[in-house]
Amino acid sequence: MRPRTASRWLLGGLLTLALAAPWLVPAYRTQISFLWVMIIFALTWDTLGGQMGYNSFGNVVFFGVGMYACAVVQRDAGLEYFPALFLGMAVAAALAVALAAVLGSGLLGLRGQYFAIATLGLGFAAGEFASGWDFIGAGSGMVTPLYPGEVGGRESFFYYLLLALTVTTFLVLRRLYSGRFGLAINAIRDDEDKAEAMGLHTTRYKTTAWCVSATFLGLTGAAVGNLIGFIDPRDVAFAGPTFGVWMVLMAILGGKGTLWGPVLGAAVFHVTQELFWTYLLGWQRVALGLLILAIVLFFPVGILGWARERWPERFGHTVDERPEPAEGGS
């Protein structure tokens, strides 16, 4: 099957490039690390927003929870750097999933814009609570421990850590979307009442989808906290107006409801933003606002969505040859 081979080649090529990047352009390691973060953001947002039709502005909560959880473990566990970091990441993922399960049971019952607004409120509330809580440094934030190794070692370490996370996220989501789970959440997006009437446990699927997102966001948060080195409750951990909204924009820009769309959207968005940042001193946010408007007004279906409308035969080809779901039942 040709498209599948093409997909393999594409993935392999990109992966090789990504693995080699720290040697090719060592000065850009941190920036590309943030590209991985952005891709994870967009991919995990799309699980709910694109595939399931639940537009969340609050996914950043799991990112922040992961960040704080890991930092607290690193501070209080009394372990060496690496054991503490990995334990912290495990705790971060666990907490994020637990939170997603609890929140999901309540919030995922809301429909349409009410879900979007409730999650928006959730994101802000989390930031405000974090900045009032002395145990995690309140408004003064937290500083993560210094990386023990050589100069540059930290950048490479987190680069590969985040790359590994991105690839895992991508592969896990690809696997999930191609199976029963993907069909179920797509059904929820297309008509939730009908899906429920067909006997689908919608709440269970919705909560599971959020938990999957939360796992990767929690892990990413843990890593990013260490990458940045300083955790501010509102501007780094629970950064709703920046990270929280960007994840939505990137997914929409690339094409929501597709697998490659969020990846593409994140890459384009991140690079554009970096360029604005470098060349439009002080005016970069104005440009960003214009960019957001342009994305939303002219590309509401995203780059891939647009391409699909433009060259349907290419995408149609893919549809016809879609392989059978890898797994049968369950």
Place this chain on the structure above:
Amino acid sequence: MSNLQLLFDAPILCVQLLVDGILIGAIFALAAYGMALVWGVMNVVTICQGEFVMLGGYTAYFLYKAGVHPLFGVPIAAALLFAFGWALYRAVIFRVVDGDLFISILATFGLSILLQQLANQLFGADVRTAESGFRTLFFFDGMVTVSVVKIVAFVAALVVGVALLVFLKRSRMGQAIRATAQNARAARIMGVDTTRVYAATFGLNAALCGAAGALVAMTWLIHPYLGLPYTVRSFMIVILAGLGNVAVVLAAGMGLGAAENFAGFLLGAEYQAAFVFALLVAILLWRRFWLGRTRRYLK
């Protein structure tokens, strides 16, 4: 809790908190009413309410600098913002009217960043105030103080609210707006120019926010980044009060203002904002369960 104790020791403080809350709540209500109007008529959610408030504030501030009393800045800000809102509709908003609600949220979020940053670049980030020169009244031995400017702002908010009500009920345009809100298609068939109605509605929203902003500049302070709390509070009020009724919106606004003030007093200022956001989530959840119950009841 010592703060609670304080309230029991001096119950008169409740009056102060209530009065302050109600007076600021009326200003929230203005912005909220604009949001409800646009939401109801056009099915568009505007995230840039706070930025309109900010622009109205700067209008009043620059007029004040030019020697105009800030109170006269209120109608001028409203008029300018009406024109601005109209233009914005023609340039941007018309593209999102018939689309997904979520797209309108994102588009106006883009607008809000744009306006914020433009204001920062053009007016500078300094905190500004427009002095009205009004005095402060005090009661109960100075324990309760009410500055006249807040009362003026409150009355002005009421006047604007009533004017809006009359406009919607009596004027041709107001009737057209209401007709469009009820059924845009039917209105179009009956000869209503809905494009004009939409533009006017969006202009009206901006004008309401502009008036609120002028009052804010006179009573508190303004800076380019002040928008977010006003947007979020508008949301909460609209969700609580629904889209239809000016009086209910006003009541919800004042209630929220008071609740927030009490929260700030009892929990400490650090949890004041957290309280507001948590309340938003709680209201939505409550609304869901309440609606869910009534639905079951109807069965």
Place this chain on the structure above:
Amino acid sequence: MRRPLGRGTPLIGALAVMVAAGAAANAKVEGDTIVLGAAVSLTGKYSTNGKNTQDGYDLAVARVNELGGVQVGDTSYKLEVVYYDDESTPARAAQLAERLINQDGVKFLLGPYSSGLTKAIAPVTEKYKIPMVEGNGASLSLFTEGYRYLFATLTTTQFYLREAVNLAAATAEAAGRSPADLKVAMAFENDPFSQDIRAGVTEDAERWGMKVVVDDKLPPEINDMAATLTKVKAVKPDLLLVSGHTKGATLAVRQTAEMRVDVPMVAITHCDSAQVAETLGSAAEYFLCASQWDRSLSYRDDWFGTAEEYAQRFEATFDYAPPYQAAESTAAVLVFVDAFRRAQSFDTEKVRDAIAATDMETFYGRIKFDETGKNIAKPMVLYQVQDGQYKVVAPAEWASAKLIYPRRLAD
């Protein structure tokens, strides 16, 4: 659901653009120019003070270049600053510091505005062993981490309002009361800088045995502090302390007047950069304000002359009176200039050691760093707003006016 395949080219193209963006170069010293780097807040919540910071740097650079630059070896080098906008967020600041060091090849950094952003940048400069001289990160917690490459021209947070607490104690003693009977109300913004000031004054109050009766953390997006002030009114403290950058200063002045909060002594920070006396008139009367520097102080140097002459030059260039945030930024550049001269080298280690050994007089006061990198040679001053003027009232040796106590409410 269809599972369409994207074309790979855009992604790879995007990566290529990224690589090409801002082509890396080793720019520490280009020809006869020394390139300094700084991330400052041009947008976002700190942009007022961020601009003060940038103006302070720019004035210093322009003046040093005007006087012939920095003589190192046989060449006289000009200064230049590469700026990025950190948007007042720590996440950006940390990334920008890396970008300055890695991509722009900058070897000497100037600080950002605010303690939070400095906290985000310090680990980066430490990692790369790049000296950073900053004039706007005052948190004491910055100097307890053992950073070797961080130097601050300013006095750290615990001193900001200490003088006000001491003054309150002194006036109480003069009136025959024990300082231990005093009640203190505090409202500090919930950010690293203001919270460190709070930690400082809490200690001071404890030392005098004063009782803290209100202790609120103001959220950074706050536009109204009525709830806190209602509490203050109820408990009738003898001293009210507020800090929250420029917005906190404006709010405190405006709302205490409006709500007639009758506290005999009120001390705040940032009132000169917020221009409270200029814009709020009588409401600001008798407020005490902590300041790092004042134009009336009798400091001087070879670049700017006296503090007053510095202030005049600044006003002529930027059209507003220099708040201390600008002065301390200017001083940061002067520290580098002085260190380059003494090191006679651009080796980062040698420059670092030269900075550590700094002991100089400037228009901004004496600068001498202790082993943690903070300036210990210069006092904080306390202004009082009297007749719309900022008058230094403490410490006694710098005072140009007498403290007016108790504060009378403006009408």
